[in-house]
Amino acid sequence: MSTRARIAGLALVTAGVATILVTHWMMAFWVPSEAAQGVVQRIFYVHVPAAWTTFLAVGIVALASAVHLWLEDERADAAAVAAAEGALIFGAIMLITGPLWGRIAWGTYWTWEPRLTLTLLLWFTYLGYFLIRGSVADPRRGKRFAAVVAIVGSLNIPLIHVSVEMFRSLHPGPVVIKPEGPTLHADMLATLLTSLAGFTLLFLGLFTFRYAVERLRRRPLPAAAGEAGEALI
Amino acid sequence: MTLVGRGLVCSYGPTRALDGVDIVAGGGEIVAVVGPNGAGKTTLLRALSGERRPDRGDVLLDGSPVSGADPGWRGRVGLVSHRTGLYRKLTVAENLTFFAALHRISDARHAVARSLETVGVATLAKTRVEALSRGQAQRVALARSLLHDPGILFLDEPFTGLDPAAAAALESTLRARRAAGGVIILVTHELRRCLGLADRVVVLQRGHKVYDGETGSADAADLLRFFTATSSDAS
Amino acid sequence: MTLVGRGLVCSYGPTRALDGVDIVAGGGEIVAVVGPNGAGKTTLLRALSGERRPDRGDVLLDGSPVSGADPGWRGRVGLVSHRTGLYRKLTVAENLTFFAALHRISDARHAVARSLETVGVATLAKTRVEALSRGQAQRVALARSLLHDPGILFLDEPFTGLDPAAAAALESTLRARRAAGGVIILVTHELRRCLGLADRVVVLQRGHKVYDGETGSADAADLLRFFTATSSDAS
Amino acid sequence: MSELRRAWLITRKDLRLEFRTGGRLLSMIAFVVLAGFLFAFALDHNLVPGRDVAAALIWLVILFASTAGAGRIFDAEEEEGAFRHLLLTPVSRPAVFLGKTMANLIVIWLVTALTFISLTAFLDVRDQGSLTAHAAVLLPGTIGLAATGTFFGRMSRHSSLGDTLLPVLTFPLLVPVIYLGATSTARVLLERPWTEISGSVRLLWAFAVGSVFIGAALFRHLTDE
Amino acid sequence: MSELRRAWLITRKDLRLEFRTGGRLLSMIAFVVLAGFLFAFALDHNLVPGRDVAAALIWLVILFASTAGAGRIFDAEEEEGAFRHLLLTPVSRPAVFLGKTMANLIVIWLVTALTFISLTAFLDVRDQGSLTAHAAVLLPGTIGLAATGTFFGRMSRHSSLGDTLLPVLTFPLLVPVIYLGATSTARVLLERPWTEISGSVRLLWAFAVGSVFIGAALFRHLTDE
């Protein structure tokens, strides 16, 4: 199991990294610059895929958490933990690229506008996910509690998505995912989708690795004699 | 009917309150659980009643596992705990009627009146719980635990605050329920009373079971010595 | 030192919980107060300690009236009541240190350590009260009542939740305080224990004193019969 | 069906406790009336018409009622440890959640009604917007807030860290509700056509239904150890 | 002197309980930040400048903190019946009152500070009025409200009638304070000269000193039966 997981993880990570390298080439030499913002706009190809990968990760955490609550399956909890780490990592990428872009596009790193605030809170929620697991006295209760947090926290995603329309917002609205279909130059769309593929592959690779490690960590240790005897009763 | 706890382990954070306890209680049997303060008696009742799922081990009724998540199981259990578990701002009758309705008792009014009769506080039905004395409140708590005629009773120091008459009445109620085939697990510190009342006694110490035997057997006196000798510290 | 309650009357609204009770407790004497549930024992302690001013009657210490409004009096009184009276979110040591400071105890740390030692919970000093078992909390409540070495002790069912070892330790503590000349008023339902421990026993019933005599005298056995016979209803 | 009846029993019991204690309701009443006073006196009515702050104020008070309620709704349950006995009866967890949410909701409604009266009295917000339209906005909003309040109120009782996380978890849920609610109420006050409001109301209903269902489904994880 | 030290012990104990429980403080923080959000998004900033509601909002939050605090400040005392044991120590009643008022006050200050931050963030009320001037207005106002809160909080615990009477009793006291406070803060925000404000501040101080002294003097009638 664990060798297979290692091979699968390695393959996925390699594919992801390769695709991301291709994206970088596309970003640097291939895709046309956006008219208004110029070169700066190219951070778009990192920012948006990072955001979507975060969403994917959060979705997996919520799903796995729901399964864990329902079936009390350790595997589901391990999957949730693995995905939650991904959510934190890709969320961090999004939260770093966003302000960098904002510094140039808006003249400020940060403003308390709805999408940014909600995104930050989303990230904190999944930080809290880990804190709560560790801090509740009974570890099993901690897991279930964290699962509840994960599910409630994931409700944030649709809100983040519609927040741009709901509130007066600085942040640009959807250019790809909207009812009328994408309003984006075809080359830009291609670059974006390539980048998205790379991020997703990378995430799935890391996820597979982390999942295998979690499973290993939870395997009951070859116990001392007393422990083993007790377990048999 | 037999209630079995098998290899029960319960921790509060780093504290292991129960560390692999096995306990068996048959129908028509009163099992007394004794032990020094902090031994894990209350925790044992919490695990058996399903209020707290044990970290390890399981609870079986007639061989099939039970859990607090199962309403069927909860309907068969009666519990008296350290606190009265009543709503202070409601009257005695309001409290009991509320719990009777949640227990789906069809003739709630009658059941409430009868159980208040049993514990001798019938005249207090319209009094708010906050205006009761400690012993009166304890009687109401007992009435609540008997309301739905539960087959399995968990009693955590039920004699607390009861005057001798009420204590005697409780003893005879328990004897009657034993005769009717109920399972009764009784935690108490009054060794004399428990030796007179219970069929079997289990001694806990620091989360371990250190004694388990018939009260009638010759060991009972030893047990008393044993228990009082080793329980000098609560921590 | 003699504590006297004279013609004490206390009502809760229409309920007369105490209806003209006289009680005398000398220094070096343990007076037990017994009686059925709702007889007014707790109310009597509240009146004597000054927590509740009686509607009529007064409390005298060595002939001069005392009142809960007088800090000097409050400093001499120790109290154990039905509830532990501890802050659940504070640790055991924080609780006791707080009360020690309010009692103007100069070497608070030492006093706290010593009183925890006495009740056998020294190792729990850093535990929050919410994480204690019932008996452990009761021990801490006892420790708090002894902290400032009070000359007058009011104990309302202090044996609640104590294991036999702790109960024995409490008995010997009380004996030692009696020897030192303290006034001790003890409410309990354990007749055997109170007959063994107390010098005098007072029986309350529906707010009236119905018996008052030495425990050594021949009446004690009668008393037991008398008490159990008449207390069939708590209301 | 009979679980609904049991939920209603819990509601009735909670309301009875609420009215006998009085504390929460009365402090809310005091707060509402004082808030009306405050804005009536503090704002310069030549510059700021009362109507412009009325919507925000209404929702602020509703928020207050559900925030203050969130923590307190389980206080009476814990006073003498009654909740564990309630949980030990065969009543289902969704029924407990619904019962408590309903009690919470009724208190919020009372407070909201009072707010309207207080605003009418102090801010001269009179005859503005039809009552039906106001109710149509307030109904889903208060349902959603009551359910969230019950859920997180229990959560904060359950774990010490949960408490610290509470604001972080509730914000993303509450901010949009409050925003949608306040803007819709403002439009109702201005007597704008219903089509300008219906979109928000639909979102509020989605939130209300979602939080009631998710709360009911997940509640047992906050009650069974 | 040593009674003051004992009062401080009570304050420290109360704050410790407050921070370990978290509930009250956190629900206030949530409320404050959400209130900021709400007014920031709900008001049309072209019509209503944030500054105009800022003063009312600050005082509303302070009022909320002291109202919510009033009932809860004695909750932890009653949880296991600790208060009667506290009262049975030789500590004087004024010291108990001062200790609890101080704890109440510190929580109110924390909430007020947070309100300023939240308003600065959400309502763009930045660099308006000197901090010293704001503090000069808020100091007596919060002291007065904390003392009244403690007093009436105990009163509502003490008797069931007190509870019903509470709003009736507190209103006449609180309305002027809130009014004076909010108008003064509004003037500070507008950077009006101090002479326009000093009269109100003097009245606020009179209220603060008065309520602390009267509270301390009368407190024993609320504690000793």
Ligand code: HEM
């Ligand atoms: C400052 C911190 C920022 C954060 C936290 C942030 C967050 C996000 C998130 C969460 C998404 C995904 C939303 C969704 O698809 O539902 C997103 C998408 C996007 N962001 Fe940002 N962003 C930030 C700054 C910026 C800036 C400065 C710009 C450009 C001016 C920008 C432009 C975009 C664009 C164009 C999209 C794609 C929209 C779509 O097609 O849905 N972001 N951002």
Ligand SMILES: Nc1ncnc2c1ncn2[C@@H]1O[C@H](COP(=O)(O)OP(=O)(O)OP(=O)(O)O)[C@@H](O)[C@H]1O
């Ligand atoms: N909520 C809790 N959190 C942490 N530790 C706890 C908690 N409840 C109990 N404990 C600890 O677990 C141990 C067992 O407690 P338990 O209440 O089961 O004892 P017990 O046998 O019922 O004692 P007692 O006779 O005093 O009632 C004790 O050491 C106690 O300190």
Ligand SMILES: Nc1ncnc2c1ncn2[C@@H]1O[C@H](COP(=O)(O)OP(=O)(O)OP(=O)(O)O)[C@@H](O)[C@H]1O
């Ligand atoms: N707060 C109260 N309000 C109204 N009535 C009360 C209150 N407290 C006690 N009573 C009533 O006063 C009477 C005496 O109560 P008290 O608590 O003194 O009895 P007790 O002798 O201590 O009983 P127990 O043995 O049960 O502790 C009882 O009838 C009781 O119902």
Ligand SMILES: [Mg+2]
């Ligand atoms: Mg116990």
Ligand SMILES: [Mg+2]
């Ligand atoms: Mg009593």
